[in-house]
Amino acid sequence: MTEAKTVDLFVIGGGINGAGIARDAAGRGLSVILCEKGDLAEGTSSRSGKLVHGGLRYLEYYEFRLVREALIEREVLLNSASHIIWPMRFVLPHSPDDRPAWLVRLGLFLYDHLGGRKRLPGTRSLDLHRDPEGAPILDKYTKGFEYSDCWVDDARLVVLNALDARERGATVLTRTACVSARREDGGWRVETRNERTGDITSFRAKVLVNAGGPWVNDIVGRVAGSNSSRNVRLVKGSHIIVPKFWEGNQAYLVQNHDKRVIFINPYEGDKALIGTTDIPYEGRPEEVRAEEKEIDYLLAAVNRYFKEKLRRSDVLHSFSGVRPLFDDGKGNPSAVTRDYVFDLDETGGAPMLNIYGGKITTFRKLSEHAIQKIAGFFPNMKGDWTRGATLPGGEIPNADYVQFAERMRSDYPWMPRALVNHYGRLYGARVNRIVKGVTSLDGLGRHFGGQLYEAEVRYLVANEWAETAEDVLVRRTKQNLHLTETERAAFADWFGAHVTRAA
Structure with a gap:
């Protein structure tokens, strides 16, 4: 077993809430590790209705605070x-x-x-x-x-939060399950298992954040050996x-x-x-x-x-x-609140913050509130900062994507309009990191069908934790919807033979 560094915050769960909390904390100067047992956004956070919305129908259930917060967000x-x-x-x-x-x-x-x-x-x-x-x-x-x-x-929203967290100093571990978390000497000893190699690594953390989504109570009980008065529905x-x-x-x-x-x-x-x-x-x-x-x-x-x-x-x-x-006791699934609730357990002087509920639209505010909830354990950390900050690729003047796309067409005259839109929508102001020095379609390498070229695939593997063909096709690019069955199979074969995980 390898002994690893001690950190301020250990976050379990690589969905939108876990990635958002890791990003917020890292931006405040905290040392952070985020672990996810599969790929980023592999669970609920890539299977949404793809909307940032207030939730018009929630008004019918008098969820005025939630709707107001969501509309502002x-x-x-x-x-x-x-x-x-x-x-x-x-x-x-x-x-x-x-x-x-x-x-x-x-x-x-x-x-x-x-x-x-x-x-x-x-x-x-x-x-x-x-x-x-x-x-x-x-x-x-x-x-x-x-x-x-x-x-x-939705899936790219998660990845961009994780990417920003890493760029601000956080460590993001994908395909790494948290197998044990135990209170020890006023903190946490956390053990993880690398799902690729089986290696067990031990960490120490001051605060544990459980952003396990559907697995939140499983983490409370089986992983952390703890209890919570809250339930997830x-x-x-x-x-x-x-x-x-x-x-x-x-x-x-x-x-x-x-x-x-x-x-x-x-x-x-x-x-x-x-x-x-x-x-x-x-x-x-x-x-x-x-x-x-x-x-x-x-x-x-x-x-x-x-x-x-x-x-x-x-x-x-x-x-x-x-x-x-969050299980609020409502019988009708449509009436169950979409709001979020925190459960902070400070047993033994080792805080564990469990996240119940939430929705994609309010993830930033949830993350901010989560860090505020544990601020007392980090008296020297920086204040709130995410409200006016851009996500990676979002550094677009006046947030005017249409004007930005027109400039892209001028900057890359060799690139077909559909490919400009594909790259622009996924990578925004960071498109040049994929196509730098490229002056023709041939320069992008092998074409797999749709808008998928080798240059983008290698960028995703090197920079965005893509380790399988599915990571690329389904969660990073959505090109699984544009490739034929034969093309998808050929890409999977090529990926397995030619792409290795970046160190």
């Missing part, structure tokens, strides 16, 4: 990473069979004003028979509303991906008979992302899958509103994630 995040987060307009066809129009209008009024909206346009009413946004909607729906929220590449959310079936960049939000709302969002250019379901889940989080009845449910919700009817054969891909919600 929406613009903070938009300014910090406009390459992976961008505005999107949502069309909500009104169904008189469900919520009354006055209630929807009131909710949208609150949504426009609760968070001090500055950059995003406000709500407007639509005549679905006259306005072009109503063209794909069935004629029986005559009235609609349009409002603003934001899109996000696992709720499964499934999505489907189909070919895009309408014109325009707008997304749609439809109300279903059971009062749930379903998002129908443009995705990856020529596709649509549809979700989500809300189902109690009791299985192993790593084994979650979208069931056929969930897929049927989503198809039926869409077909209730749109002229073009989707069939099971239209589903190109499905995925499911387990949301680790």
Whole structure:
């Protein structure tokens, strides 16, 4: 067993909350280690609806504080990473069979004003028979509303937080499970196992942060041998991906008979992302899958509103994630709070902070609050700093991605427009780190299909913890949706034969 350095903070979990907390802490001058048993964002944080939003439907459950915080964070995040987060307009066809129009209008009024909206346009009413946004909607729906929220590449948001944490001094260990954490001499002795080599390493830390998401209680009990009065409630959310079936960049939000709302969002250019379901889940989080009845449910919700009817054969891909919600005792999964709760256990003078709940939109604020919660143990650490900071690649003047993309086209005249957009959206102001010195497509190396070239793959392996073909295709680039089955297999073969993990 190798004895490693002592650190201020040891963070378990490489999802959005763990990565955000590691980043915040490192930026305050704390020494930090983050460990993740798989790949970054491999669990819940890459299986979301890809939205930075206030949560319009949460108003119905009187979650005004949460919605306000999320709406404020929406613009903070938009300014910090406009390459992976961008505005999107949502069309909500009104169904008189469900919520009354006055209630929807009131909710949208609150949504426009609760968070001090500055950059995003406000709500407007639509005549679905006259306005072009109503063209794909069935004629029986005559009235609609349009409002603003934001899109996000969720997995890249996690990676960029981890990248910023590392650049500020944190150590990020992927494919490294925390197998034991025990209080010792007023601190923690933590043992990790490298999932590639089996090597066990021992660390010492002053404070332990448990950001295990769906595994939070497993870490409390099995790993740390502790207890918590809090419980996590696992709720499964499934999505489907189909070919895009309408014109325009707008997304749609439809109300279903059971009062749930379903998002129908443009995705990856020529596709649509549809979700989500809300189902109690009791299985192993790593084994979650979208069931056929969930897929049927989503198809039926869409077909209730749109002229073009989707069939099971239209589903190109499905995925499911387990949301680790704080168990507030509500019976209806849709009513369970999306807010977050901290459980700080200071037994033996060795603090352990357990994170329950949370959502992607509020990760930065959750991280800030988490560090504030343990600030008393680090009297000399620096103050809050992330609100005005950019994420790696987000150093774009005035957070104006459109203007930035135009400049990219001038800087790289040899690069096709689709590739400019691919690199710009994923890497923002850091595109040059991939294409520096390249003057033609041939200079990018082997082309694997879609927009995937060898230069990008090698960059991801060397800089962003990509260790498998799946890491690259699914979480770092989404190119699995653009390569054929044959191309994906060929890439996996090449990756296994030619790429080695960076030291």
